[in-house]
Amino acid sequence: MPSDGKDADHAPGSLETPRSGRARSLRRLTPYLRPYILRLVLIWLATMTGLATSVAIPLVGKEIIDGPVGQGHGDALLPLGLLALALGAVEAFLTFVRRWTQTKAVLGLETAIRDDLYRHLQRLPMSFHGDWQSGQLLSRATTDLSTIRRFSGFGLLFLVMNLVQLVAVTVLLLRMYWPLGLLIVAAAVPIFAVSLRFEKRYRRVSRQVQDMQGDIATYVEEAALGIRTVKAFGRRPHVFAEFDTAARDIHRVSMDKVRLASRFFTFLEVIPNVTLAMVLLLGALAVGAGTLTLGTLVAFITLMLQLVWPIASLGYILAMAQEAMTSADRVMEVLDTEPDIVGGTEVIDRPRGHLRFEGVGFRFPGADRPVLRDVWLDVRPGETVAIVGATGSGKTTLTALVPRLLDVTSGRVTIDGRDIRDLSLPALRSMVATAFEEPTLFSMSVRENLTLGRDTVTEEELREALETVQATFAYDLPWGLDTRIGEQGMSLSGGQRQRLALARAVLVKPRILVLDDTLSALDVETEALVEQALRGVLADATGLVVAHRASTVLLADKVALLRDGTITHLGLHQELLSQVPEYRELLAQDADFDHEEALR
């Protein structure tokens, strides 16, 4: 199920990105390394010197074989041996320096990108989050970032180190004996050609695998969050079968990846070995012809063997680079999504809370019909308006426009005469508090769920809010307000969850209070008590109350009837009840009730 959701819209484009574009994503992440410039310099210095020493050690070996051993006098043996010893120690030390210094830089890179990704995701609007599965987002924030980290830590360094080593050794070999050196240069040609082809194909598979990993995460997430539903219907086999399909898909594509890599890796090992045989043959002939000393040939071959490993590991590193680029693409896809809801700069100093909808229209992206059209509504400061409408008529959508969780697509919403799009988001959202129809709670303490991190809230305010919504049960939880409530509040009863969510909105003492059908899970008696207390709260604030029941409507001063996406009637409850048949149909349960009773 998840795969057809997001990736259909987002992934394919990037698959076709030209090669330079792909490297660009990765390059664009380099600013994250800026704080570590000094470290990077040190790392590269250590790497390069380390490389030089590691090349030098066999050369010392050659000197020993050619010099003291070959010529039969041992004086130079000890100094050369000590030199090898020293070089060996230095190389190890430099490796240590490189690795130790690197740790902070690469982890810093990973951590900083993850922080920024999270920050960015928090800024992206509801519409984005509605479309993107959190599994896909998660796999970007974890798997992809560690791929990038691994590449920037080891891959990139090894890639450069290998290339430098390859070039340096080749140059040395050319200088040592150029005809054989040329042979080695010639061997680079097929390697290069095959690498390019491999890269292109590997990119496609790795992108596929990475996207599938996101899908897997999504399946897991849904199965975990929906566990109650799965169990309630006994659909474990069904859910498992779907996961299984996804797992098998990823298995299949990963096997493609394995096969592709295995061919390439092998190729990279066979070429140097064949070259080695050629070198031995031609070198021996040259020795026979007297154009080459035996010592030089030994040194040549020793040095050349140093090429085998860098070339063989090139495959692994190139694969890693491909994956890192894909990962960078995937991360950039998110970071490049501009939030289309951004705040203005203005702040209302002393908000009165005069809320106006002026010819507001709203259409969900991709929908062919607008949900709302030409909505005019004026809610004066301190006034409360109830929104009544059938299921799916757009009430929630209307309320989401006020704190700009969604943005109007035509018309405007104003507060105290200012277009809310000119206000800064924190300023706007501190004026408006919403109790959502679905209580959105987190697995943290009750207190944190209510304050959501604002540490200026006093205990008295908390108690007051909890008392208003009849939620003093919270004090009776095992650890009082410090009790952690389960994920999404699942360790509470439905009504308890709803009241906590309501308390959260009340606690803010907002200028504008939006209640989206927030009493639906309460029993009638509790509901009456909450309504009683809410009246006091709503007296001070501007209120927008979504209601399905007459009792809730009575919280409001007037009622707006939402039909066909617009407000068709506005007036007092009793007025509408007597004059508007549609309204009566929606709210007059009693008539129907009597009718049903008569039937029994």
Added chain:
Amino acid sequence: MSGTATEAKDGARAGAATEPGRWRGVAAEKQDELPDKVSLLLRARSRRLLGDLLRPHRRAITLLIAVIVVSNAAALAIPYLVKVGIDSGIPPMLRHEGTGTLLATVAAILVAALTQAFTRQAFLQISGRIGQDVLLELRRRVFDHFQRLSLAFHERYTSGRVIARLTSDIDAIAEMLQSGFDSIVTAVLTMFGTAVLLLVLDLPLGAVALVPLPILLLFTRWFRRESSVVYRRTREAVALVIVHFVESMTGIRAVQAFRREPRNQEIFQELNTGYRDASARGMHLVAVFMPGIKLIGNLTVAVVLLYGGLLALHHAVTVGVLAAFLLYLRQFYEPMQEISQFYNTLQSAGAALSNLSGVLEERPEVAEPDHPVPLPRPRGAVRFEGAEFSYIDGVPILPRLHLEIPSGQIVALVGATGAGKTTVAKLIARFYDPTAGRVLLDGVDLRDLDEATLRRAVVTVTQENFLFTGTVADNIRFGRPDATPAEIEEAARAIGAHDFVAGLPDGYQTEVGKRGGRMSAGQRQLVAFARVFLADPALVILDEATSSLDVPSERLVQRALRTVLTGRTALIIAHRLSTVEIAERVLVMDAGRVVEDGPPDRLITEAGHYAGLHRAWLDSLS
């Protein structure tokens, strides 16, 4: 009122930032992790799992070993052949005795190279397949096991951790299988082979070259000890990051509306930093370990040079042998680098594996019976016999409940919020087992019914409906996966949802979005409700299944219920008494007890709870 956490923290505050981690709140013991046993046990446990996973691949592994041996023998032969070429191929040439030996050696090198290539590719593919098969099996097993574990476990463990186990832990193992496995096996074999060759080439010199081996082993042991702790910590740290990430994305609406972003960011960065620090410890260990090995290797090379040079001076070894030694020593220590590099991955994977094996050993608290009782024709009669239940020890929610619901009866369960109505429903659906007493379905203890039987007989529409990503039809079909489109439409029609579905842009094929986000609350409820009509159970539990509907829709559902529920037992939990009107019996619950029980007509006339509720409800309609 703008509440960034950087704001001055003055005055009496109830806020959270006081101590790190306080926001998380207090929970029952062991809520955060699975009970941790000693690490020895952990290792034994993951070894068992690993053995279990590899067992089906025994033959492939045998083949793999053969292939590796050949491949490495070929790889090792190459430098040896080069030595032979230099030592015995060139001198005859110099003596003008022809190039026969040389050519033969070169041919041998080519053969070795090709053999190596062939076997190497085979190795990569076989090991890749084994690795992927293991991953697949592990994913399947862990996922399936999570789904089997009881609700109580999931409440404790949280979905974030489930996700962490099935993504980040699996990734760690995948990485090991992909790169680590290959390298380590090759490296170990290369080392072993090289060591033998060194000794064969020249015993004294070989002995000198291998002197540092015990030191290497000790060093490796040190690293393993240190890193196993560190990597376990890393795995847990990343799980915390994932948990927070998932939760904030799930609740992003509230996060944005209540400006929790700064606080969330603060928490996230704290967790992220924790993860970074844990990883840093691991990487620092490697930063000591790898150069340490390099040092030992390099020093050995130098000593061999010196000693070998001395021997060569006195013609105790040939130049060729010395040259070969230098080559082999490289070959000996180069893989050590590999090993140390991937030891890392291995340790990480080990920690992940022990997490997974921990999950797999977790036994469902709501266990499947050993000898399930068949229930061929469920009728849906429920009996509570002195059932007691508490979510948290010492806080009883249901104290000794006795209740009998005969089959075919439609029962309404009403009562104040938090009274325990949902808990009763959960016990009947066996989301939990009672802590004392029994719950019986058709006279059979629920604990004696297997899952499939129970779920066929009892279906619940939970208070919190959950839609899966997919189409409307997919979601309705969840009630019965083999339902035809016509049946799906019929179910929707029955509860009056057809009109709204038909009005959607793609009708039944409309995507409902993540967790049904593209539906309105009432529409979600209708879809969730339609499922139950497909499922066709003997006992239906409806827990506030129509609370978000408008009155006309609710009325339609009521009407549908009248027909659909005939012949079934039903437990309807509702606050709106209109929903209850179709019930022939009402149970009023208060603080976990049934305080009133009887037909609604009678209860209304008695001066009790229900009469009060009913009056209040009638008032609320005015």
